[in-house]
Amino acid sequence: MTPPTIVTTEGAVGLVPDRFHTCWPDARPLLVADRNTWEAAGKAVERAFLQAGQATVEVLLFDEPQQVHADQAHVDAVKQRLGQGDLVAIAVGAGSMNDIVKLASYECGKPYCCVPTAPSVDGYTSPNAPITIQGFKQTIPCTPPLLVVADVTVLRNAPMSMISSGYGDLVAKITGGADWLIADALGVEPVDRKVWDLVQLPLRGRIGSPEALLSRDPVAIDSVFSGLVETGLAMLLFGNSRPASGSEHLLSHVWEMKGLSFDGELVSHGHKVAMGTLITTAMMTRITEIPLEAMVSSWKRNPSISFDAQQVALETCLGEKLDIDMLRIAKEKYLVGAQLQERRDRIASHWLHIQQRLRNQLVAFEELRHMLERAACPVQPGEIGLDRTMVRYGMVKARIIRPRYTVFDLAYECGLLDGLIDEVVDSGRWFASFA
Ligand SMILES: [Zn+2]
Incomplete structure (x- = not known):
C-alpha cells in the first residue's frame, strides 16, 4: 500500500x-x-x-x-x-x-x-x-x-476530551510495546526493528509534556498528532495492529463490547485504553517483582488441564457462555501436556530477560499515573464507570477475544493470572476508586 x-x-x-x-x-x-x-x-x-x-x-x-x-x-x-x-x-x-x-x-x-x-x-x-x-x-x-x-x-481547537483521548491512545504504545517484547522473547512473534523504531524511538518525547496539551500548546499538540500518525504508518508497514495495540487495547475492546459509559456518555477509545495502560502496567510491574522460583512453583500448583475444564473455568468466571470466536481463540491458545511444559520451560529460561525488558520499557506506575492525570485522562477505574467486577471481567476475557499474545497469556500460562488480577483489583496499591 x-x-x-x-x-x-x-x-x-x-x-x-x-x-x-x-x-x-x-x-x-x-x-x-x-x-x-x-x-x-x-x-x-x-x-x-x-x-x-x-x-x-x-x-x-x-x-x-x-x-x-x-x-x-x-x-x-x-x-x-x-x-x-x-x-x-x-x-x-x-x-x-x-x-x-x-x-x-x-x-x-x-x-x-x-x-x-x-x-x-x-x-x-x-x-x-x-x-x-x-x-x-x-x-x-x-x-x-x-x-x-x-x-x-x-x-x-478540538474539544479537550478528544485531545486527552489522543494522549491516552499514544501512551498505550508503552504497554503495547511491552507485550510485543514479551511475545518476541518467547519466540511467539518477533519484533520488527524498523516498525518498532518508528513508534517507540520518538514515543517518550511525544508523551513528555502532558500539561502543555491542556494549555493547547501547538508544539505539544503537533507532537501527539505526529505520534498517532507514526503509529498508523507502522500498522500500515507491519500489516496489522501489533505495533499499536496490546493488552491495554484488549481491555478497552472488552469494555467497549459491554457499552462502557459514564454519566450517560460512551467512554472514548483513548480514555478506555489509558485506563487499560495503567492496569496492564500494574500487572507487568508485578511480573517484574516475582522471583523465578516463585513463578516456577506457581505453575507447579497449576498443572495442565483439559480444554473442556478450561472452558468451564472461563465460563464460570465470566458468568456467560463463550461465543464461537472466543472458543476458537481459546482453542488456538490452548496448550496441553508437553506443549505447555515446553512453553513454561521457555518462559523460565527467559524470565529474567523478560523482567529486564519490562523494566526498560515501562514507565513507572506512579509516574504514568501522574502523566495521565496531567493530560486529563482517567486514572481511577471509577472515573470511567468501571467497578471491580468489570475490571476483573476485562482481565479474564481480554485473553480470548484476539489471537494476539500479551502479558495476559504469559500470566495465564504460568498459573499467575488469577492471583495478579486479585492483586491489581484488591490490594489498594494501584487503584483507590471503583464505580
Ligand atoms: Zn487505539
Missing part, C-alpha cells in the same frame, strides 16, 4: 486545494463532514477551494444533532454520492468520520483525502476501519488516505 502524503502545519486548510489537485488533477472534491467538523474545518476547506477557482464544491453534511457513528448507513450514504464520476472524498473530522469515508472510498475503488479535526486516535493512517454492522463492531481492512492535511490550528 502507498503510504499517505502528510502535511501538518498551522493554516494547512488553505493548502488543501493545491495538494488535492496535485494528487488528483482531474478530480472534484466531495467534502464529507458533520455539524461540528463543518464548523471546525469544513467551511474553511470549502472557502479555500472556491478561492482557488473551483466553481462549486460538493458537500455531504451529516446534519445530525447526535454524534455521527461509523456504521453501515453512513458508509452507504457516502458511497451513494461518491460513486458518481470524478469525485474524490475529503473526510473532514476525527476517527468516525475518517473511518466512514475510508471504507466508503475503498468500496468504491477510490482514494481519499483526510482533514483531521482532532488529535484523538491513531486510526487516521491505519489500514483498517472499525465499523458497526448490524450492531457488531467489525474492523475491516481497507486502504488509508493518500493525502492527510492536518491544520495544527484546527487540532488545537
Whole structure:
C-alpha cells in the first residue's frame, strides 16, 4: 500500500486545494463532514477551494444533532454520492468520520483525502476501519488516505476530551510495546526493528509534556498528532495492529463490547485504553517483582488441564457462555501436556530477560499515573464507570477475544493470572476508586 502524503502545519486548510489537485488533477472534491467538523474545518476547506477557482464544491453534511457513528448507513450514504464520476472524498473530522469515508472510498475503488479535526486516535493512517454492522463492531481492512492535511490550528481547537483521548491512545504504545517484547522473547512473534523504531524511538518525547496539551500548546499538540500518525504508518508497514495495540487495547475492546459509559456518555477509545495502560502496567510491574522460583512453583500448583475444564473455568468466571470466536481463540491458545511444559520451560529460561525488558520499557506506575492525570485522562477505574467486577471481567476475557499474545497469556500460562488480577483489583496499591 502507498503510504499517505502528510502535511501538518498551522493554516494547512488553505493548502488543501493545491495538494488535492496535485494528487488528483482531474478530480472534484466531495467534502464529507458533520455539524461540528463543518464548523471546525469544513467551511474553511470549502472557502479555500472556491478561492482557488473551483466553481462549486460538493458537500455531504451529516446534519445530525447526535454524534455521527461509523456504521453501515453512513458508509452507504457516502458511497451513494461518491460513486458518481470524478469525485474524490475529503473526510473532514476525527476517527468516525475518517473511518466512514475510508471504507466508503475503498468500496468504491477510490482514494481519499483526510482533514483531521482532532488529535484523538491513531486510526487516521491505519489500514483498517472499525465499523458497526448490524450492531457488531467489525474492523475491516481497507486502504488509508493518500493525502492527510492536518491544520495544527484546527487540532488545537478540538474539544479537550478528544485531545486527552489522543494522549491516552499514544501512551498505550508503552504497554503495547511491552507485550510485543514479551511475545518476541518467547519466540511467539518477533519484533520488527524498523516498525518498532518508528513508534517507540520518538514515543517518550511525544508523551513528555502532558500539561502543555491542556494549555493547547501547538508544539505539544503537533507532537501527539505526529505520534498517532507514526503509529498508523507502522500498522500500515507491519500489516496489522501489533505495533499499536496490546493488552491495554484488549481491555478497552472488552469494555467497549459491554457499552462502557459514564454519566450517560460512551467512554472514548483513548480514555478506555489509558485506563487499560495503567492496569496492564500494574500487572507487568508485578511480573517484574516475582522471583523465578516463585513463578516456577506457581505453575507447579497449576498443572495442565483439559480444554473442556478450561472452558468451564472461563465460563464460570465470566458468568456467560463463550461465543464461537472466543472458543476458537481459546482453542488456538490452548496448550496441553508437553506443549505447555515446553512453553513454561521457555518462559523460565527467559524470565529474567523478560523482567529486564519490562523494566526498560515501562514507565513507572506512579509516574504514568501522574502523566495521565496531567493530560486529563482517567486514572481511577471509577472515573470511567468501571467497578471491580468489570475490571476483573476485562482481565479474564481480554485473553480470548484476539489471537494476539500479551502479558495476559504469559500470566495465564504460568498459573499467575488469577492471583495478579486479585492483586491489581484488591490490594489498594494501584487503584483507590471503583464505580
Ligand atoms: Zn487505539
